[in-house]
Amino acid sequence: MKSICTAAESRRGLWHSLSSTMWLLPVIVVAALVRLHRLTEVSYWFDESFTLKMVDFSFLEMLQRITEDDNPPFFYVVLKLWIGLFGNSLVVPRLLSVLCGVSTVVGIFLFVREAYCRQNDDDAKLSSASFAAFMAAALVALSPAHIVWSNQVRMYSLTTALAAWSSYFLMRALHRSDSGFRPWVLFTFTALLQAYTHYFGLFALAAQYLFALGYVWFQRSPKEGLLTRRSISPVLISAVCCYFAWLPWLIPFLDHRQRVAEKFPAPALSWSNVGTTLCRAFDLQLALSVTPENGLIVAQACFVVIFLLVVRRRPADYYLALASVLPFFVAAVVSLFMRNIFVQRYLLSAQMFVLTSVAVVIGYIPWMTVRVATALFVIGAMAWLTREQSAARDFDATLPGMRGAVAYLDSHRQPGEPLVACNPMLFTSIVAYTRERDKAYTYGSPQTYPFFQGTAVMRNEEYLSHEELRQSTSDRIWTFDADQWMGYTVSVPMPTGWDEVSRSRFPEFNAEFVLRCYSRIDRK
Numbered sequence: 001m002k003s004i005c006t007a008a009e010s011r012r013g014l015w016h017s018l019s020s021t022m023w024l025l026p027v028i029v030v031a032a033l034v035r036l037h038r039l040t041e042v043s044y045w046f047d048e049s050f051t052l053k054m055v056d057f058s059f060l061e062m063l064q065r066i067t068e069d070d071n072p073p074f075f076y077v078v079l080k081l082w083i084g085l086f087g088n089s090l091v092v093p094r095l096l097s098v099l100c101g102v103s104t105v106v107g108i109f110l111f112v113r114e115a116y117c118r119q120n121d122d123d124a125k126l127s128s129a130s131f132a133a134f135m136a137a138a139l140v141a142l143s144p145a146h147i148v149w150s151n152q153v154r155m156y157s158l159t160t161a162l163a164a165w166s167s168y169f170l171m172r173a174l175h176r177s178d179s180g181f182r183p184w185v186l187f188t189f190t191a192l193l194q195a196y197t198h199y200f201g202l203f204a205l206a207a208q209y210l211f212a213l214g215y216v217w218f219q220r221s222p223k224e225g226l227l228t229r230r231s232i233s234p235v236l237i238s239a240v241c242c243y244f245a246w247l248p249w250l251i252p253f254l255d256h257r258q259r260v261a262e263k264f265p266a267p268a269l270s271w272s273n274v275g276t277t278l279c280r281a282f283d284l285q286l287a288l289s290v291t292p293e294n295g296l297i298v299a300q301a302c303f304v305v306i307f308l309l310v311v312r313r314r315p316a317d318y319y320l321a322l323a324s325v326l327p328f329f330v331a332a333v334v335s336l337f338m339r340n341i342f343v344q345r346y347l348l349s350a351q352m353f354v355l356t357s358v359a360v361v362i363g364y365i366p367w368m369t370v371r372v373a374t375a376l377f378v379i380g381a382m383a384w385l386t387r388e389q390s391a392a393r394d395f396d397a398t399l400p401g402m403r404g405a406v407a408y409l410d411s412h413r414q415p416g417e418p419l420v421a422c423n424p425m426l427f428t429s430i431v432a433y434t435r436e437r438d439k440a441y442t443y444g445s446p447q448t449y450p451f452f453q454g455t456a457v458m459r460n461e462e463y464l465s466h467e468e469l470r471q472s473t474s475d476r477i478w479t480f481d482a483d484q485w486m487g488y489t490v491s492v493p494m495p496t497g498w499d500e501v502s503r504s505r506f507p508e509f510n511a512e513f514v515l516r517c518y519s520r521i522d523r524k
Contacts, residue, residue, distance in 0.1 A: 023134045024109050031105045031141035035098045035150040037390055040090045041397035043508060046454065048153040049429035052093060053457040055080040068456040070256045070264070072249060074196035075155035093153040100157040101150025107164030108356055109137035114171040115316035116360070132363030135375055136356040142382040143355060144283040144389035145348060151393075156348050159198045163349040166190035167323065170208055171316070173234065174215050181234065188238040192245050199253070200346045203330050207322040209239050215315055261339050264452050269335035269342055275299075280344045281351050286388040302354055308361045320360065323353040401508030405480070405515050406433040408504055412517070413478055420464055421480040422490045424454035426513075427462070430480060443469070443479075443492045470495040477518045485511035497521055 044052070054062055054069075054076055062080065066073045082096045116129035140146055149156040166187055173183035191208055194201030216231045267273060275295025279285055288294050306324060309317045327350035335342045362378065365371035409430075413419065419440045421427035427442040434440065441464035448463075449455050469477075469492075477498065481491035483505075491514070494500075498518040506513045 023130075024106070024137055027105060027109070027134065027137045027141050028102060030138075031102050032098070034142070034147050034386055034390065035101050038393050038397045039094050039098065039151060042151070042393060043402035044153070044429050044432050045510065046425040046429060048093075049432040050425075050454050050457055051076065051079065051153050052088075052432050053428045053454075055083060057457075065456045067252045067255065069451065070260050071155065072196045072198065072253075074193055075158050075198075078158065079153070094151060097150050097152060097154070097157040100161040101146060104146065104157070104161040104164050104352070105137050105141045107161060107168055108140050108352065109133045111164055111168040111171060112136045112316075112356060112360065114168055114175065115319065116314070116363075128363045131371070131375075132360045135359035135362055135379070138379050139355040139359055139382055140352055142379065142386045143351075144286060144385050145281065145344070145351060147386065147389060149345060149348060155197050156345050159194060159201060160349050160352050162190050162194045162197060162201070163204050163323075163352065166194060166204075166208065167319070170212060171319075174212065174315075184234045184238050188241050191238075192242050195242075195246050196249065198346070199256075200327060200331075200349065203327040204323065204349055205242065206330075207319075207326045209235065210326075211315075211319045211322050212238075214318065218315075259451060263450050266340045269332070269340045273340070274332065274342060277342055277344055277347075281347050282354075283385050283389070286385045286392075305354065305357050305361055308364075309357050312364060317360070320353055320357045324350055324357055326350075396509045399508050400506045402429045402506070402513065403433060405504075405506040405513045406430055408506070409478060409480075409515060410435050414476070416474065417476050417478060418464070418472060418474055419478045419480065420469065420492050422482060422492045424449055424458050426480055426482060426485075428454050428457060466493070466495065470497075475520055476501075479516045479518065481514040481516065483512045483514060494518055 054065060057065060059077075059080065062076060063073060066076060079093065079096060083092060086092045086095075110133075112133035113129060116132060146157075146160065149160075169183055169187035169190055173187050176183060187208075191201075191205055194204050212235045213232075216235060219231070272292045275292030275298075276290050278295040278298040279288070279290045282298050284290070284294055284298065302324070306321050310321050327347060331342045331347065358378065362371060362374050365374060409419065413436070415436070416439065419430070419434075421430055421440070421442050424442045427440070431437050431440060440462070442458065442462055443464055443466075445463050445465055446455055446458065446460065477494070479492040479494065481489075483489045497520060499521050500516055501519045502517040504515045506515065
């Protein structure tokens with residue numbers, strides 16, 4: 001009789017898995033479409049072009065230069081391999097982030113289903129869990145913050161994907177203790193890669209191992225009293241492996257931390273800063289004013305969601321609460337006593353788990369009509385925010401910006417004519433687009449700029465000093481300047497003996513670029 005019941009439970013669980021997976025397919029399609037929208041029509045900004053220039057170096061030189069910046073290496077390694085396989089056209093680098101974004105949606109769906117679906121649950125619980133998994137995937141798919149960072153050649157989309165998948169593998173490892181070490185190997189590997197992708201992955205690791213230890217503690221038999229070797233050993237082995245595998249990067253991490261603390265300007269954490277960051281983390285800037293008061297409303301709403309979650313007292317509820325709250329809490333504490341790291345994009349993975357918590361709480365609503373109505377309202381609100389973000393991207397795509405400026409430059413600059421950018425940050429974007437890198441320079445020297453302006457990817461021969469500029473034998477020189485760029489106007493100071501013969505302006509979403517052509521006065 002027991003075997004017959006078990007077989008029936010397995011068939012029921014399999015049917016729910018298949019039916020819920022079918023609901024996931026349209027979510028994947030929507031997630032891909034909104035992330036592909038205007039993918040190459042908005043110009044690379046500095047962080048993206050910095051990343052692209054970093055992967056231009058040989059593998060060993062790239063690793064050495066990464067230590068001179070402030071990020072872990074894994075995303076750069078993945079991007080270099082990706083470009084090596086598929087080329088370096090304008091669409092290829094951003095496609096990697098799009099795929100990571102879509103992978104996040106799939107990972108969060110599988111995580112929720114694994115966390116809340118049990119074969120011996122009744123149909124109502126299975127239906128509720130499948131509903132929550134679909135809702136979580138839909139909210140992440142439509143989240144403007146996740147869409148924005150899935151459009152950009154940076155590590156944040158990969159970080160959230162690893163956070164989702166490592167959470168899924170952790171639940172499999174804890175739920176299926178009879179499956180051997182394979183689920184633990186998958187969890188350990190993906191969890192470790194979080195920390196090698198972004199330093200906020202360390203906070204995610206802390207939440208995951210805290211939960212795993214708590215889970216095996218409360219799942220022990222009452223007769224055991226203390227933890228058995230069998231129950232705790234996989235968790236400890238996994239944690240020790242993560243520790244020793246990340247240890248080689250400890251010295252670069254400490255160097256990065258010191259460099260950022262000493263040389264990277266950041267405002268001190270304040271209630272105003274916390275509130276505005278929370279507004280932007282949950283995309284309210286698309287609907288409301290970004291104010292500390294609205295940020296406080298966001299914080300209260302998150303508190304209510306987490307409270308409604310943990311009162312159910314299911315293990316996965318505690319995991320979601322930890323994964324949601326711990327990164328925000330630790331970031332706030334570090335920001336108060338050390339340096340402000342309470343930044344929207346750093347908190348993207350935690351925001352994902354908050355959205356997942358919202359989906360699970362909606363899935364707990366016992367009345368189907370109310371549950372569906374609430375879900376439609378929340379998904380509709382998120383879709384409206386997505387539409388607003390898409391409209392903003394449409395506008396940005398109409399601006400000529402860096403793409404237009406470099407296209408103009410390539411069509412008017414003659415071979416051998418120097419191009420001098422006013423800053424390394426703009427230089428990296430210029431070389432990402434131009435067909436002709438020969439005699440392209442940044443004005444100044446390596447000592448002129450702080451590291452956060454891109455010095456880690458600059459070769460010495462790509463700088464042009466004022467004396468070298470004065471001694472140029474060219475008849476014409478082009479300069480690339482910027483107005484209202486980070487609140488400043490930055491330009492190349494030309495020596496005497498040159499006359500400006502043309503000036504073209506190219507507005508972009510964060511600046512107005514100014515392309516000037518100078519001719520020697522004595523050779524007119």
